Amino acid sequence: MKNLIKSIVSLVCICSVVAVLMALTNAFTAPIIAKNEAQKANAALLEVLPDGGSFEEIDLSTYTLPKTVTAAYRAENGGYVVKLTTTGYSNGLILMCGIRADGTISGVACLASTETLGHEKTYGQNLVDKTADTIMSVDIVSGATKTTGAMRDAVRDALNATIILGGGSIDIRTEEEILADNLAQALPAANGEFEKYFFVEVVEGVDAIYLAKNQSGAVCVVGEQFIAVDAEGNVITECDAALAASVTAAVETISATETTDIDVTAYNPAPKTPLYYVESAKRTATGNYILEMRAVGYGILGGDSYHPASGEYILIRVSLTKEGRIIDCLTLSQAETDGVGSVCADEKFYGQFDGKTQDNYENVDAITITTNGYKEAIGRAFEAVKFLEGEAQE
Amino acid sequence: MKNNGNLSIFANGILKENPVLVLILGTCPTLATTTNVFGAFGMGIAALLVLVCSNFLISLLRKVIPNNVRIPCYIVIIAGFVTVVEMLVKAFLPALYELLGVYLALIVVNCIILGRAEMFASKNTVGKSVLDGLGMGIGFTLALCAMATIREVFGAASFAGIAIPFLADYKIEFLVKAPGGMVVYGLLIALVYVLTSGKAPQKKKFACTGCPGAEFCKPEACTMEKEEA
Amino acid sequence: MEVFKTLIVILLSSVLVNNYVLSRFLGICPFLGVSKKLNQAVGMGVSVTAVMLLATAVTWPIQYFVLDRFGLGYMQTIVFILIIAALVQMVEILLKKFSPSLHKGLGVYLPLITTNCAVLGVAINNITDGFNFVESIVSSLGCGLGFLLAMVLFSGIRSRIDESEVPRPFRGVAITLIAASFISLAFMGFAGIVDKLFA
Numbered sequence: 094m095k096n097l098i099k100s101i102v103s104l105v106c107i108c109s110v111v112a113v114l115m116a117l118t119n120a121f122t123a124p125i126i127a128k129n130e131a132q133k134a135n136a137a138l139l140e141v142l143p144d145g146g147s148f149e150e151i152d153l154s155t156y157t158l159p160k161t162v163t164a165a166y167r168a169e170n171g172g173y174v175v176k177l178t179t180t181g182y183s184n185g186l187i188l189m190c191g192i193r194a195d196g197t198i199s200g201v202a203c204l205a206s207t208e209t210l211g212h213e214k215t216y217g218q219n220l221v222d223k224t225a226d227t228i229m230s231v232d233i234v235s236g237a238t239k240t241t242g243a244m245r246d247a248v249r250d251a252l253n254a255t256i257i258l259g260g261g262s263i264d265i266r267t268e269e270e271i272l273a274d275n276l277a278q279a280l281p282a283a284n285g286e287f288e289k290y291f292f293v294e295v296v297e298g299v300d301a302i303y304l305a306k307n308q309s310g311a312v313c314v315v316g317e318q319f320i321a322v323d324a325e326g327n328v329i330t331e332c333d334a335a336l337a338a339s340v341t342a343a344v345e346t347i348s349a350t351e352t353t354d355i356d357v358t359a360y361n362p363a364p365k366t367p368l369y370y371v372e373s374a375k376r377t378a379t380g381n382y383i384l385e386m387r388a389v390g391y392g393i394l395g396g397d398s399y400h401p402a403s404g405e406y407i408l409i410r411v412s413l414t415k416e417g418r419i420i421d422c423l424t425l426s427q428a429e430t431d432g433v434g435s436v437c438a439d440e441k442f443y444g445q446f447d448g449k450t451q452d453n454y455e456n457v458d459a460i461t462i463t464t465n466g467y468k469e470a471i472g473r474a475f476e477a478v479k480f481l482e483g484e485a486q487e
Numbered sequence: 488m489k490n491n492g493n494l495s496i497f498a499n500g501i502l503k504e505n506p507v508l509v510l511i512l513g514t515c516p517t518l519a520t521t522t523n524v525f526g527a528f529g530m531g532i533a534a535l536l537v538l539v540c541s542n543f544l545i546s547l548l549r550k551v552i553p554n555n556v557r558i559p560c561y562i563v564i565i566a567g568f569v570t571v572v573e574m575l576v577k578a579f580l581p582a583l584y585e586l587l588g589v590y591l592a593l594i595v596v597n598c599i600i601l602g603r604a605e606m607f608a609s610k611n612t613v614g615k616s617v618l619d620g621l622g623m624g625i626g627f628t629l630a631l632c633a634m635a636t637i638r639e640v641f642g643a644a645s646f647a648g649i650a651i652p653f654l655a656d657y658k659i660e661f662l663v664k665a666p667g668g669m670v671v672y673g674l675l676i677a678l679v680y681v682l683t684s685g686k687a688p689q690k691k692k693f694a695c696t697g698c699p700g701a702e703f704c705k706p707e708a709c710t711m712e713k714e715e716a
Numbered sequence: 717m718e719v720f721k722t723l724i725v726i727l728l729s730s731v732l733v734n735n736y737v738l739s740r741f742l743g744i745c746p747f748l749g750v751s752k753k754l755n756q757a758v759g760m761g762v763s764v765t766a767v768m769l770l771a772t773a774v775t776w777p778i779q780y781f782v783l784d785r786f787g788l789g790y791m792q793t794i795v796f797i798l799i800i801a802a803l804v805q806m807v808e809i810l811l812k813k814f815s816p817s818l819h820k821g822l823g824v825y826l827p828l829i830t831t832n833c834a835v836l837g838v839a840i841n842n843i844t845d846g847f848n849f850v851e852s853i854v855s856s857l858g859c860g861l862g863f864l865l866a867m868v869l870f871s872g873i874r875s876r877i878d879e880s881e882v883p884r885p886f887r888g889v890a891i892t893l894i895a896a897s898f899i900s901l902a903f904m905g906f907a908g909i910v911d912k913l914f915a
Contacts, residue, residue: 111567122578519741566794669897
């Protein structure tokens with residue numbers, strides 16, 4: 094019994110002595126550790142906003158901000174640091190964006206990413222010193238459009254967020270949402286369902302035409318303006334006469350388009366004529382060509398353990414004048430690597446071919462197997478048109 | 488263990504009874520923290536501090552601590568010192584703290600420390616215990632540093648974070664990976680065996696009784712050493 | 717569904733990718749010491765798994781409901797090691813009393829586990845990784861199974877080593893470590909598998 098009490102007492106004594114020792118050390122080190130941790134958090138913020146001083150986290154629950162904004166810090170000098178989470182190729186591209194008090198960007202850092210090409214590490218440099226008005230003029234890196242485009246859009250969100258946090262108000266809709274809203278406003282009868290028209294004729298004075306899916310009319314985009322036309326071809330949006338005339342002319346042109354099929358199999362498969370990669374071809378009454386090209390991308394050439402080859406061609410629809418100038422271009426289908434090659438389905442990529450001829454289409458940047466194959470297919474379209482023109486002459 | 492004076496107590500731990508390379512104690516931190524010299528040195532010094540402090544305190548209290556609760560008492564004392572060292576490292580060397588991570592807290596279950604407490608500090612005077620702790624701690628640190636040097640210089644072409652440019656093209660990255668650590672450790676043990684011409688002491692004489700698993704361990708793990716001697 | 721995915725990823729990565737013994741170097745002593753025979757390896761592995769699960773089930777609530785609440789985060793190490801020591805002791809007493817046959821099989825391994833750094837390691841890692849209770853339990857289960865797997869695989873290799881003629885300086889621990897490195901090397905092949913599982 095005596096032994097037991099002695100054991101318990103000594104164990105308790107040792108425990109309490111050790112506990113006191115630990116508590117003392119903790120009291121001594123805790124403030125230093127807290128300071129270290131605050132400094133570390135601060136250092137990450139200072140990296141993107143070097144003259145920020147100290148930072149204070151903002152409670153975001155009371156603001157309506159773009160979805161990409163996950164945290165925001167207000168700096169001593171009136172600047173902001175905004176933390177963003179966006180989706181490039183894979184999930185979770187986490188960015189820190191520093192914005193000075195005057196609304197210019199002081200730095201963009203990428204905290205975490207699993208992107209494929211690594212442009213996110215350096216692209217932030219291009220955005221430094223830009224403002225909400227000038228940021229969209231920064232070029233995205235071709236071939237990595239999804240990553241760098243997502244970064245630029247996220248940084249724009251950050252700029253918008255700081256305006257809201259500063260008490261202002263701003264349009265936080267995405268480009269697609271703005272377009273959809275404008276279309277719906279111009280032609281309410283379409284119920285918001287539109288399809289972009291694929292040009293087969295050279296149409297002057299109109300940038301793009303969206304056809305209502307329910308046949309209730311169309312909306313022509315001219316610069317910043319959205320001009321609606323009803324099913325009978327009458328302009329229903331108020332605008333000046335010259336504009337109305339060019340829109341009417343455009344709608345008339347496109348509705349008068351007639352096409353005849355060309356039997357491409359007659360020239361294929363052997364010998365390999367320039368039509369070898371042409372899936373189908375049509376000729377319009379005015380002599381333009383609409384070709385559907387098979388492009389050889391990563392789906393055919395590539396394939397590794399991570400991204401197996403799909404065995405599918407990229408299918409491109411391209412319309413050309415008989416002189417060989419591209420009128421319009423569109424990716425119909427593709428099964429390229431998601432996020433890398435799949436940029437070929439993005440209008441930002443294929444839109445670059447509009448108006449190109451055989452002499453200057455090489456200027457379009459292509460850095461991946463997919464985009465190179467795409468460019469090659471466009472080159473073959475020029476050859477195909479030459480060949481078909483030659484056949485037609487005979 | 489016959490003591491031939493204080494110097495030999497101190498020197499024993501460094502080479503003849505080197506805890507890592509001869510007695511094969513503290514294998515976990517030896518393998519885990521030797522990918523770079525800075526981390527290995529930090530780990531060694533942290534363990535040295537805990538070892539010296541706990542040896543000192545346990546030796547001081549050796550007549551007070553009742554025999555039947557001595558192991559819990561030792562664990563509490565060691566855990567206390569480990570936590571103190573952990574907090575100090577976190578406060579003053581945050582970079583080292585991040586490098587060592589959980590292995591710093593795991594000094595608690597490092598058999599070297601409990602083994603020395605049980606085998607030496609509980610039976611010897613304060614002065615001798617501190618010397619023993621110093622020797623063992625320095626031996627541990629040196630062994631860790633030697634291993635880290637091999638792994639970092641040839642595996643990452645750097646030394647304590649300073650790049651060695653002419654080796655950059657000949658990196659053997661295997662060495663800084665997990666299996667590389669095991670191979671280097673195995674080779675070093677064999678090398679020390681050759682150097683000491685197989686006269687290293689047996690593990691069970693030294694630290695096994697300090698281990699709570701000694702009863703079970705003796706016929707099994709420890710015979711591994713016995714068979715050879 | 718998301719929850720299950722997370723749990724499966726945690727389980728598989730702690731069994732295969734971040735195997736405690738082979739890639740994080742926790743629990744090396746019993747791995748080298750008690751892997752000589754298959755039945756010992758299984759006994760040790762099962763005991764470690766059970767103690768890991770128990771320890772996590774106790775330390776997780778203690779961390780969040782006691783230590784954090786009272787600002788005693790710095791007591792983590794000392795509290796956890798005492799809890800594990802006490803648990804091991806208790807399990808041994810209970811086993812002895814209620815299931816002598818099980819005690820005969822596993823009881824001998826239990827005292828070794830107190831100083832097994834894998835058990836303390838998993839308890840601390842579950843807190844630092846910010847896992848919730850269920851995730852912590854799954855992660856402990858995975859670590860325990862990973863330990864068991866490594867032990868069982870290695871016991872097979874050990875029996876081969878014992879039969880072969882090894883150069884004198886390498887006999888014992890040296891050759892054992894080098895053999896262990898080959899299993900570790902094989903396990904490196906699992907890196908990346910788990911992340912891509914649901915990608």
